[in-house]
Amino acid sequence: MRFFFRLMPAFLLVGLFMGPGVTARAGDRQPQGEERLEALVDRAVTGNPEILASEEQWRMSVAQARQAGALDDPMLMLGVQNALIRDPFNFSRDAMTSKVVGISQKVPFFGKRDLMREEAGLESEVERWAVEERRLELRRLVKETWYQIYLIDRSLETVRTSAILLDDLVRQAESMYTVGKAGQQEVFQAQLERSRMEELRLGLEQRRASAIAALNALVSRPPDTAIPPIAPIKLRPRTLVAAELERLAESQRPAVKALQAKIDKGRAGERLARKEFYPDFTVSLEYMQREPVDDMRGDDMYAAQLTFNLPVQQEWRRAKAAEMQASIRMAVQERAALRNQIGKAIADGLAQLERSRKLALLYEQGMLAQAGGAAEAAMAGYRTGKATFAEVLAGRVNLFNAEREYHGAVAEHQIQLAVLENVIGGPLPPPR
Structure with missing residues (x-):
């Protein structure tokens, strides 16, 4: 919304000639607008390439989790034992010569495989919640861009209304100039303001095209896809409690769940x-087949072995355990920091939401009508020669300021709702 403040001088010049009728429109088409917005949000969270890439990253981690804890392939051994060098391929010259077939399998210590699977599964859980957090952020971006377009549409609506009023004022100034009731500078000033209004209209249309291209990029469709003008919004009363929102954030915010999964992963890694x-x-098990030699029957034989490593290298094992403990402490502190951020964001969001709501109601229920009445009175006085052109301009400035603050407050209110949804990780509680 910063570009609106950069264009403030031009807005003020255009708004001098606005009538009070623009703001009086009701938000009767709001449900349709909300339906269009939700359709765009659904399209974004299901078809955005970044989301799809994140989902593939999560699927990779799931596949890696399925690999964890798997046994090594067994080893097959084929060999000859006690063969004579002077006759290496004759297996019946010596009773000790035998052909050997063996198989061996490495088995981790009891419980290791389960912990490997648990650790890898929790890693994929972290990735899953990261995808959900990206979806949440994308929802916020779509809604913020939508309400920025809404504010541009209201400004363009104001410009169109102002164009009609300004054309009338130019004709009025020319008429009064011909009969000597107004100076030529008033005609020039009115014509100059009409040109500046046209310049503002062009700037707003360019801003709208850029915002539409940004929104279309978020929802993965061609950048020139048209978005019809967004209908006026009527604010609806809501009661939001910080403690309730914090509980919702704790239970449904994906980032909180991702950090909890990191903590659990660290604990599994420590174990x-x-x-x-x-x-x-x-x-290992070996089978030895022997051939009969002279009066010896050549009985077959077998061998069985159980071997294990001696875990005498303690330093790296202790370092590994210390690494996992540090990862747990880090994730715990990250979760605490995130909770602090959520609490602050909820408090700030509620304060800004209340401010924008009260400001919109203040203008809607009184200041718009007052400013409009003052502007109309100044215009009527100008026609009868009882008011100067400067007084007409001053009255229109006040009316425009009221219009600007009202539409800005409505857009800010809706954007803050989207921000709070992002903070708590899901829809806000329904209006009571």
Whole structure:
């Protein structure tokens, strides 16, 4: 909305000649506008390329989680034992010569595989909530852009109304100049303001085209896709309580759930690191086939083994456990910081929401009518020669300021609702 404040001088010049009728329109088409907005939001959160890429990243982590804790492939061993070098391919010359087939399998210590799967699953859970957080942010961006377009539409509506009034004023000034009741400078000034209004209209249309292109990019459709003018909005009363919003944020905000998953992942990793102090095992079984030699039958034989590593290297194991403990503490502090941010954002959002609501009601219920009446009185006095052209301009400035503040307050109110939805991670409680 900053560009509106940069264009403030031009707005003031245009708004001098506005009538009070623009603001009096009711928001009878608001449900239709809301339906269009929700359709755009749904399209964005399901088809935006960044969201789709994030979903694929999450699917990758899910596939990686399925790989965790899997056993190593068993090892097959084929060999000859106790063969004679002078006759290496004759297996019946010595009773100790045997053909060997063996298989071995490495087995982690009890509980390690489960912890590996748990840790990897929690990592994919973090990715899942990250996708949901991006969706939440995208919803906010779509709604903010929508209400920026809404404010531009109201400004363009004001410009069109002002054009009609200003054309009348130019004709009035020319008529009064021909009969000697007004100076030529008043005619020139009225014509200059009409030209400046046209300049403002062109600027607003360019701003609207840019905002529409930004919105279309968010919802993944061609940038020149048209968006019809957004109907006026009628504010509806809401009662929002900070404590209730904080509870909702704690239960449904994806970022909070992602940090909780990181904490749980760190705890699983710490338990897994402590399991590293215990050995892993390798189980092997061999079958030895022997040929009969002379009067020896050549009985077959087997061998079974159980081997395990000796976990005597303690330093890296302790360092691994310390790493996991640090990751838990980090995630806990990140969650605490996020809760502080959420509390502050809710408090600020509610304060700005209340300010914009009260400001809109103040202008809607009194100041717009007062400013409009003053402007009309100055215009009537100018026609009869009882008011100067400067007084007409001053009356229109006051009316425009009221119109600008009213539409700005309505747009800010709706944007703050979208911001609060983003903060708590979901829809706001319904109006009571």
